[in-house]
Amino acid sequence: MTPLTRLDDAVQPSAPPAWPSTGDPVVCLRGAAARVGGRTLWRDVDLSVAAGEFVAVLGPNGVGKSTLVKTILGLQPAAAGEVRVLGGRPGRANHRIGYLPQRRGFDATLRIRGVDVVRLGLDGDRWGIPLPGSARFARRRRAAEARVAEVIDLVGATGYAHRPIGQLSGGEQQRLLIAQALVRRPALLLLDEPLDSLDLPNQGAVAALLGHVAHAEGVSVMIVAHDVNPLLAYLDGVVYLAHGAAVTGTPDEVINGPALSRLYGSPVEVLCTSDGRLVVVGAPEPPAVHADRHADRPSGARDGSR
Amino acid sequence: MTALLGPPFLQHALLAGTAIAAAAGLVGYFLVLRAQVFTGDALSHVAFTGALAALAFGLDARVGLFAATIGIAVLMGALGRRGRADDVVIGSVFAWILGMGVFFLTLYTTTRSTANGAAGVTVLFGSIFGLSGAQAGVAAAVAVAVCLGMLLIARPLLFASVDEAVAAARGVPVRLLGYGFLVLVGACTAEATQAVGALLVLGLLAAPAGTAQRLTHRPFLALALSAGLAVAEMWAGLGLSYAIPHTPPSFAILAAAALVYAAVLVAGAVRDRRGRSRQHAVT
Numbered sequence: 001m002t003p004l005t006r007l008d009d010a011v012q013p014s015a016p017p018a019w020p021s022t023g024d025p026v027v028c029l030r031g032a033a034a035r036v037g038g039r040t041l042w043r044d045v046d047l048s049v050a051a052g053e054f055v056a057v058l059g060p061n062g063v064g065k066s067t068l069v070k071t072i073l074g075l076q077p078a079a080a081g082e083v084r085v086l087g088g089r090p091g092r093a094n095h096r097i098g099y100l101p102q103r104r105g106f107d108a109t110l111r112i113r114g115v116d117v118v119r120l121g122l123d124g125d126r127w128g129i130p131l132p133g134s135a136r137f138a139r140r141r142r143a144a145e146a147r148v149a150e151v152i153d154l155v156g157a158t159g160y161a162h163r164p165i166g167q168l169s170g171g172e173q174q175r176l177l178i179a180q181a182l183v184r185r186p187a188l189l190l191l192d193e194p195l196d197s198l199d200l201p202n203q204g205a206v207a208a209l210l211g212h213v214a215h216a217e218g219v220s221v222m223i224v225a226h227d228v229n230p231l232l233a234y235l236d237g238v239v240y241l242a243h244g245a246a247v248t249g250t251p252d253e254v255i256n257g258p259a260l261s262r263l264y265g266s267p268v269e270v271l272c273t274s275d276g277r278l279v280v281v282g283a284p285e286p287p288a289v290h291a292d293r294h295a296d297r298p299s300g301a302r303d304g305s306r
Numbered sequence: 307m308t309a310l311l312g313p314p315f316l317q318h319a320l321l322a323g324t325a326i327a328a329a330a331g332l333v334g335y336f337l338v339l340r341a342q343v344f345t346g347d348a349l350s351h352v353a354f355t356g357a358l359a360a361l362a363f364g365l366d367a368r369v370g371l372f373a374a375t376i377g378i379a380v381l382m383g384a385l386g387r388r389g390r391a392d393d394v395v396i397g398s399v400f401a402w403i404l405g406m407g408v409f410f411l412t413l414y415t416t417t418r419s420t421a422n423g424a425a426g427v428t429v430l431f432g433s434i435f436g437l438s439g440a441q442a443g444v445a446a447a448v449a450v451a452v453c454l455g456m457l458l459i460a461r462p463l464l465f466a467s468v469d470e471a472v473a474a475a476r477g478v479p480v481r482l483l484g485y486g487f488l489v490l491v492g493a494c495t496a497e498a499t500q501a502v503g504a505l506l507v508l509g510l511l512a513a514p515a516g517t518a519q520r521l522t523h524r525p526f527l528a529l530a531l532s533a534g535l536a537v538a539e540m541w542a543g544l545g546l547s548y549a550i551p552h553t554p555p556s557f558a559i560l561a562a563a564a565l566v567y568a569a570v571l572v573a574g575a576v577r578d579r580r581g582r583s584r585q586h587a588v589t
């Protein structure tokens with residue numbers, strides 16, 4: 001594997017290729033629909049993500065973004081259409097997928113170190129217990145430990161990875177979980193709101209890291225987000241879910257007034273602030289592209305004092 | 307050689323007690339980790355009822371013990387979410403079960419001519435010094451099987467306990483593991499009831515595991531430590547009870563377990579305070 005740049009180092013955004021590309025798709029949905037509890041969340045969704053592409057899934061709360069991720073994982077059957085993942089039916093190749101579910105904090109009393117949680121991402125599905133034993137086992141164990149240390153360093157969590165995870169802050173836990181999703185060198189990363197509970201500098205750093213993982217290592221990355229701004233420089237494509245349908249395309253094609261107006265069926269404007277941030281105005285739901293959850297958190301109020 | 311280990315009843319107690327303690331230590335670690343200690347407590351009430359029901363119907367108490375604990379463990383899993391019994395389910399079931407136990411105790415003592423009047427006390431407080439060689443052998447064999455089962459599922463169960471959604475996506479049979487674990491909890495509770503009694507099972511399940519989790523944050527080390535501590539406390543308890551007259555073994559075992567836990571708690575608090583005052587001095 002190519003040596004990765006650490007999270008703290010600047011990663012130059014590479015020029016995004018046109019999307020969707022014509023490559024063999026890692027994730028492919030055709031006319032897909034999702035039904036949860038007898039309600040159709042979205043339908044007629046066409047989507048294709050090739051190797052090495054970085055795609056954001058955007059949309060207001062409750063529109064079915066997490067459900068889309070679960071559909072790709074095979075945890076939730078598609079109600080209609082065709083879904084293919086890594087060349088097979090969803091759920092068949094999940095050992096090659098790194099998954100970060102939507103935010104769930106660990107119980108404060110959980111007395112397990114961060115490294116152990118990351119390690120479970122590597123071999124937690126194996127039966128039995130890790131046995132200290134023969135030289136062959138020892139070599140494999142050292143390789144595993146080296147890999148775990150490598151990804152923890154990559155996400156910049158080395159300083160606290162040996163503390164009980166229940167005692168870490170939400171953002172620290174989140175970084176360790178990103179390491180857990182990366183540890184097996186997956187072919188596809190499915191991250192459900194990984195930037196949640198990270199401060200602004202760390203949102204930028206994680207976005208850069210994921211862009212690097214996608215473009216330099218050829219991993220397909222699909223990320224659910226509420227704020228597209230930290231990601232914009234690295235994204236190849238955007239899936240915008242709203243009103244039971246999806247618009248897909250490059251960020252420029254999707255995040256603009258006419259495209260979102262068509263999706264919502266009412267006039268929507270996308271404004272660009274002087275510092276390059278996008279703000280969606282006029283959407284029937286609360287402003288969806290720019291952090292609706294974090295609206296109470298002024299962007300300048302948190303400095304990166306970590 | 308065997309004379310060194312004392313009279314036969316003590317040897318039987320050591321044989322069964324060691325295996326039972328190891329099983330309780332392994333099962334207890336996951337009960338504490340999964341915040342399911344209450345499940346173990348509820349199952350001990352079930353154990354009481356099961357044993358007395360078997361006696362009331364003229365069967366071996368152990369048949370009732372295992373049938374009741376394992377059966378109810380699976381039932382609690384089915385009623386709870388994802389193979390994890392929740393507090394409301396347990397709370398509703400176990401008071402009712404305990405009432406049944408009292409009913410069976412009355413039935414047993416009033417209808418069976420051969421009734422042993424102390425049966426209720428025996429089930430509640432255990433009778434590890436009363437085991438025959440054959441009973442001790444069976445108890446040890448079952449406990450060893452529980453240990454092997456726990457070791458087999460330990461890693462995926464840890465994954466499922468810590469990170470259920472990711473484990474499920476990775477193909478770990480989260481639900482099935484939850485049931486498998488509950489069955490092992492049931493079997494372990496039935497075993498431990500024979501050693502320390504239905505009322506005191508909880509101590510053997512929770513104290514060594516809680517101690518181990520305070521001593522180390524490495525999960526597999528904590529698992530081994532939990533089993534090791536449980537065995538050591540069992541030996542200490544049996545030894546004390548044998549050496550000091552009028553000391554019931556269940557009391558001695560649980561006193562040892564509680565003492566070690568308390569010592570670790572106090573040591574931890576002292577260390578925390580020292581660490582904090584040192585930090586204070588630096589800043």
Ligand SMILES: Nc1ncnc2c1ncn2[C@@H]1O[C@H](COP(=O)(O)OP(=O)(O)OP(=O)(O)O)[C@@H](O)[C@H]1O
Pocket residue numbers: 036037041059060061062063064065066067068102
């Ligand atoms: N198990 C379930 N049973 C019934 N309804 C469900 C279930 N899971 C999700 N839903 C519903 O499906 C809808 C979409 O849920 P989903 O979690 O996919 O939304 P989302 O787009 O990820 O929202 P958010 O931005 O809040 O994470 C919601 O209205 C939710 O209430």
Ligand SMILES: [Mg+2]
Pocket residue numbers: 065066067102192
């Ligand atoms: Mg969601």
